[in-house]
Amino acid sequence: MRAGSTASRTAVLVCQARAVADGRLAPGRFSDSTAARLLRSDEEVAVERARDDEAPQRTRDRMQWEMLRATATVMVPRTIAIDDAIRERTNCQVVILGAGLDGRAWRMSELAGASVFEVDHPASQDDKKARVATLSAVTAQLHYVPVDFSQDSLHVALADAGHDRTVPTTWIWEGVVSYLTRDEVIATLGVVGRRSAPGSRLVINYQAPSRSAALGRWFMGAVATVTRQDNPLAGEPTRSTWSASGLAEALTAHRFVVVADDDLLTLIGRLDVPVTRRASLSNGRVVVADRPVT
C-alpha cells in the first residue's frame, strides 16, 4: 500500500478467513468471534457460504468458497502461535504493526491491563475505526497510530502517541512484512529495536521465498476475475520474502534473541485440523524473538 490509497483489501480477506474458521477449525484452540463483527454485510455473505461444507454449484461461488476455506486453514496456526506468544509474555504495552482488522484488542482478555497501540496505514485505520465504532475494546487503553511504513517516522508517531520506550513492549507484526520492501522492513526493525526495553518480545509472521506462493497469488487473481470481484491482492503486491536465517540475522543485529521460528505446516501439525494446501502453509512462518533482561 502507498499513501493516499484505499483501505487494505488483504486485511478484509484475512478477517473473513478468521470468521470462516471460528468455531469450525481447531475449536478449543482457535477462536475469533470478533472477526465476523468487523465485517460489512456484503463481506459476511461470502463467509457464511464458506462456513457451509457443501460446495456451491456456481463456478464463481465455488472458487471464492475454496479460496476463503484455504485462507482459513492458514489463519488458524498463525493466529494460535501469535496468541500463545502474547499470552506467554504479555507486557503492559502492546504494539500491533499493520493492525488491519486484528481483533485482539476486542477479544483477548489477557490484554485487559495493557495499553495497545494499533499502527496502520491511515486509509486502513480509518476503515477499521468505522467498523469498530459499536464495539468495546477489552484493553485498558487503545491508541490508533496512523503510519505509512514507506513514508512516515514510526519512531516519532509512537512517541507522540505515548508509547514509552523505557517499558517493555510486546510487538506483533502479522501478515505485513511481505507487503514492504527489504529496506522498509529493516528500517521498521530499527525503530522496534530502539523502542524495545529489556523484556520486550517481537512476534513476526512472514513469508519465506517460494514459487508456490506466486502460484497462490495467481489463483487469487483468477478467482477475482471469474467471480468478477476486485482482486484483494492487486493493490498489495509481494515486496519482500525472508529466509529464517536472514531474518534471524536482522533480529540479532537489533539485540533480539530468536526463541522460536516455525512454519505454519509444522504448527498446524500440532492441531486437529485437516491439512490442505501444504505449500502455502509451509511458506508462512512465525518467529518469536525476545530482548533479554540483562
Ligand SMILES: C[S@@+](CC[C@H](N)C(=O)[O-])C[C@H]1O[C@@H](n2cnc3c(N)ncnc32)[C@H](O)[C@@H]1O
Ligand atoms: C494482510 S493485512 C494484515 C492485517 C493484520 N495484521 C492481520 O493479520 O489481520 C496487511 C496490513 O498491512 C498494512 N500495510 C501494508 N503496507 C503498509 C504500509 N506501507 N504502511 C502501513 N501499513 C501497511 C495494511 O494496511 C494492512 O492492514
